[in-house]
Amino acid sequence: MPDPTLLEMAIESAGRRLTRPRRAVAALIDARDGAFSAADLVADARGQRLGIGRATIFRAIELLAEIGALERIDLPTGDHAYVPCGPAHHHHVVCRRCSRSVEIGDLGLAALARDIARKTGYRIDEHRLELFGLCPDCRRVGAPA
Amino acid sequence: MPDPTLLEMAIESAGRRLTRPRRAVAALIDARDGAFSAADLVADARGQRLGIGRATIFRAIELLAEIGALERIDLPTGDHAYVPCGPAHHHHVVCRRCSRSVEIGDLGLAALARDIARKTGYRIDEHRLELFGLCPDCRRVGAPA
DNA sequence: CTCCGATTCGAGATCGGGTATCATTCGGAG
DNA sequence: CTCCGAATGATACCCGATCTCGAATCGGAG
Numbered sequence A, B: 001m002p003d004p005t006l007l008e009m010a011i012e013s014a015g016r017r018l019t020r021p022r023r024a025v026a027a028l029i030d031a032r033d034g035a036f037s038a039a040d041l042v043a044d045a046r047g048q049r050l051g052i053g054r055a056t057i058f059r060a061i062e063l064l065a066e067i068g069a070l071e072r073i074d075l076p077t078g079d080h081a082y083v084p085c086g087p088a089h090h091h092h093v094v095c096r097r098c099s100r101s102v103e104i105g106d107l108g109l110a111a112l113a114r115d116i117a118r119k120t121g122y123r124i125d126e127h128r129l130e131l132f133g134l135c136p137d138c139r140r141v142g143a144p145a
Numbered sequence C: 001c002t003c004c005g006a007t008t009c010g011a012g013a014t015c016g017g018g019t020a021t022c023a024t025t026c027g028g029a030g
Numbered sequence D: 001c002t003c004c005g006a007a008t009g010a011t012a013c014c015c016g017a018t019c020t021c022g023a024a025t026c027g028g029a030g
Helices: A006-013 A020-030 A038-047 A054-066 A109-120 A136-141 B006-013 B020-030 B038-047 B054-066 B109-120 B136-141
Strands: A070-074 A080-084 A091-095 A101-104 A123-134 B070-074 B080-084 B091-095 B101-104 B123-134
Touching (some): A006 A020, A006 A054, A020 A038, A020 A054, A080 A091, A101 B109, A109 A123, A109 B123, A123 B109, B006 B054, B020 B054, B054 B080, B080 B091, B123 B136
Parallel strands (some): B091 B123
Antiparallel strands (some): A091 A101, A123 B123
């Protein structure tokens, strides 16, 4: 197994077993380069006749999300998708056509959250910012939708 | 029908029929004062022996969301919930204990989005910011969780 | 007020993402 | 190499949400 991927290393350094099915799921995710749904991975696995069980794929996604190598985002449609990402606090910009996403840093949001906390009296524990649009490639190629 | 509620007026002014089941759903929502799930409304309706069909409740929610009187938010758990709200662009702060929510204005987010667009090259069409925490009441009452 | 067509409803089937169960297999520490 | 708990996979199941379709309702025209 040359060239252990980032996802594989993340699993290992989290002290979880690096099993064949998990490697396979990691490979599927790497092959995707963008946000994907659980159903996408299930379809990919079936298409490649990997003998990966449906439940295993969901469990692998759950695991990767737990260790912070994956994050669930909520599409404007209400569907769930997942994006691979690093451990630091950040947010995502997702292309609504090709699903490629980039991470962006905090960008002053923490300060904004504090501001909101002060104004509303709420204690803010958690926030989520998601941005959707067209990536540079899709802007060029497609109609400006 | 004295005292037409905001939700009912929203339906009417959108040119949609103001039917009895829709009024009933609007009343259920008004009685809730906070974020709720579709399942909550279904349970409420059953509890009150309103003869409202399941599908009708979902359709009413969909309608209210379409006309902007309701907005779907995505809880950190991945579940969907809905909050009644006005038509202007805004975001929500939701109490994770009692589900009461307050709207907050744009607060410079549009500018932030423009900034992000410039940095990433994406064309940002849509963004969503959701904040979760404890409302003032729940801060006082409960343990500081 | 009455009538009529379009809209909306209600009941139930169905769909699809996600989870639970459980016997079997596997990773990897020792 | 052995061994045991973690992980797997097949399957059944759960539940939120949607689809279908005949029946009931709404509300504007007359």
